[in-house]
Amino acid sequence: METMERDAEYIANQCKYIRKMFSLTQENLADTSGLTVRTIQKVESGRHVPEVQTLRSLARGLGFDITVFSKLTPEEEKRQQEEMERALKKTVLVPTSPIRKPNDFYSRNREWHGLLFNAGAVEAGNALELTAAISDWMTDLDGIWDMSSAGQRLEYSAAISALCLELEGLGYLTHFGHFRQQHMHDKGMILDIGMITFLPKAGRDGVRYGIVTLEDPWEVPEQDRPKL
Structure with a gap:
């Protein structure tokens, strides 16, 4: 370039x-x-x-x-247009918001078909230990959230939010969001994916957005795609 x-x-x-x-x-x-x-x-x-x-x-x-x-040349423009059309099928914008109190997790969590964690922005060792602990909690809840009582779910949420607040004290926020992905060949197979992203605290710490590029054989559900 x-x-x-x-x-x-x-x-x-x-x-x-x-x-x-x-x-x-x-x-x-x-x-x-x-x-x-x-x-x-x-x-x-x-x-x-x-x-x-x-x-x-x-x-x-x-x-x-x-x-x-x-x-680009006209031929290159045609290829770029095809690339953009493919990107619409494979790229999803995920809104996330911080976990600071138990209800931030309690009200949004459910049984997910999969979990995605991103701690790429975290550098300090003690902060990484906390991101691992939060990720372990999320993974351990897989399969037991739906069968837990409301009181148990609140206890889990309180434990996770306490770790998130500890991490915030080290300069990072735990952002929680989710997205859907559809099987390329079996259009009826749509999975809900929970996403936890650990981000440095910024001037604005409300809703943040991340872009996820889906790997084959997954794509963005047709009804969720923006239009060219």
Whole structure:
């Protein structure tokens, strides 16, 4: 990309088009790319030529190669359109919110068909130990949540939220969300996946968004996909 011309207006249009294709706000894209909202605004203004590293972060956050911001020939545009159509089938935007008190977990947890944990943003060893403990709790609850009494569920939720608050004291929030995935060949097989993501505390610590790219043979359920 370093040797390619970076056209500020083209990049701005591409960024806005793909962001809106996935129904992302500028704040959502800032979350997924690790950039500031101000940076997204500058890119989409078309008045500034973004740095290559900024484009790499944007492309990663959107689930594409950095070449998505390069001007293309008609043949390349056709291939890119096909890639975007495939991305709509394989990419899901997941809203998550922090666990701080028992009801943050109690009211949202259920039996999941699968669990996804992401502690990639956690570096400190003591914080990683807590992320492992929270993940173990979630895994241990698999298969027993539905058969537990309301009182037992509340006890479990209190234990998990206490660990989450301890982790917050070390500078990280435990974000909880879920998404659905559909089997590519058996369209009736739709699974609910619980997701726990450990994120550094930010200026805004409410709802955050992450992008998950599904592996074969899974894709986003047809009714959940944004439209081109």
